[in-house]
């Protein structure tokens with residue numbers, strides 16, 4: 001049995017605490033909030049969690065909400081070359097359904113559960129001086145403090161951190177009112193409208209701490225661009241009203257659906273920006289003692305790909321495996337680095353690459369894949385080649401290692417299209433191109449583009 005200290009009661013710190021407890025270790029978690037204070041706080045993010053993450057929750061017995069949550073089955077992506085213009089849609093069904101639970105509810109319940117399972121919780125905001133004492137008292141100290149002050153203990157990894165400024169201005173809102181299904185879609189999706197060069201909006205079913213099944217909506221605006229309208233917002237109500245205006249102006253096909261949206265709770269919103277950053281996993285305290293970073297503290301990703309929390313879960317699974325394999329030997333800087341590198345090679349690198357790809361203009365390879373899958377409608381019984389392409393793209397959000405290296409390269413993307421459709425890549429592209437052109441013509445005539453699945 002090892003004696004391990006963890007700073008931070010966000011999803012990642014708590015998941016690590018539960019995993020280490022289940023493995024029989026002594027765990028002390030240092031939290032700056034009580035479970036009740038979590039319920040009164042701001043959400044850290046939407047935190048959609050996909051199959052690989054949910055598998056870990058089930059193994060740790062932390063999936064308390066399975067019978068209540070509004071499950072999500074896939075992704076419905078609309079690419080818009082200009083406001084109000086639907087160029088094409090992708091409707092991909094994921095292998096496993098997924099969910100987004102209010103992280104405030106989750107931390108509240110998981111903190112209580114940790115104590116019931118024999119973990120200790122100390123309520124304090126840990127300073128660097130206090131971290132010295134904690135590190136001295138534990139064999140391993142993990143810092144899962146998100147992007148708060150303590151992350152400065154871990155040096156920025158310049159080679160892995162592509163950006164030095166925020167890439168998006170964010171506006172998140174927990175909302176109730178809009179109905180949980182879309183009449184023209186055969187699955188419950190996360191909806192993602194992308195306006196390349198301008199930004200994105202996505203909205204997905206959400207299990208809110210007070211109102212239960214509802215929605216979470218996130219605007220991602222390129223700084224200084226036409227969607228960047230939330231900076232001065234002073235209240236959640238104002239954020240929701242601004243969002244209604246933007247739906248009408250940019251994405252009118254869902255404006256009526258969004259019209260009745262109301263804030264789910266007075267704290268259920270966020271406005272701000274941060275720079276995506278990868279840090280070194282080992283932090284040295286003034287005394288020379290070493291502590292290890294976990295979750296957002298070591299990798300802080302823009303929410304555009306819904307990857308931050310999922311990436312944290314993958315770090316935790318890797319950590320649990322490495323602790324188990326290490327036996328009774330001391331945990332030093334070399335072990336901490338090797339543990340992180342093991343994770344980074346399998347998951348961190350493809351996740352970082354995929355997420356950054358989504359922040360950039362659409363590459364020719366991704367454009368071809370999107371064209372080739374034209375016609376996907378997300379129906380459960382759809383076994384067509386175009387549906388398989390769309391499903392593979394959606395599945396990459398669960399495991400970015402599955403397709404990211406393929407879509408980085410035009411040649412491997414064409415091989416993938418040919419291999420999946422069983423015909424030449426250019427046939428799939430030509431067929432998709434015709435569909436897109438038809439949709440554009442219809443819109444010019446003032447008609448609905450009838451992009452799938454409306455055409456189905």
Ligand SMILES: Cc1cc2nc3c(=O)[nH]c(=O)nc-3n(C[C@H](O)[C@H](O)[C@H](O)COP(=O)(O)OP(=O)(O)OC[C@H]3O[C@@H](n4cnc5c(N)ncnc54)[C@H](O)[C@@H]3O)c2cc1C
Pocket residue numbers: 007008009010011012013030031032033044045046047048049103124125126127144145146147148149150170172218270294295296297303305306307308309310311312
């Ligand atoms: C708008 C938005 C949308 C998002 N959507 C998604 C999504 O759809 N899917 C996804 O996977 N990810 C998403 N994310 C990212 C996700 O929310 C984070 O990756 C995840 O919550 C990070 O968890 P964490 O435990 O590492 O850090 P946090 O959730 O930040 O938790 C850290 C905790 O440590 C506490 N703390 C800090 N300093 C101290 C201290 N000195 N002493 C004691 N406690 C301290 C903090 O108060 C906090 O409670 C989104 C993020 C944002 C901003």
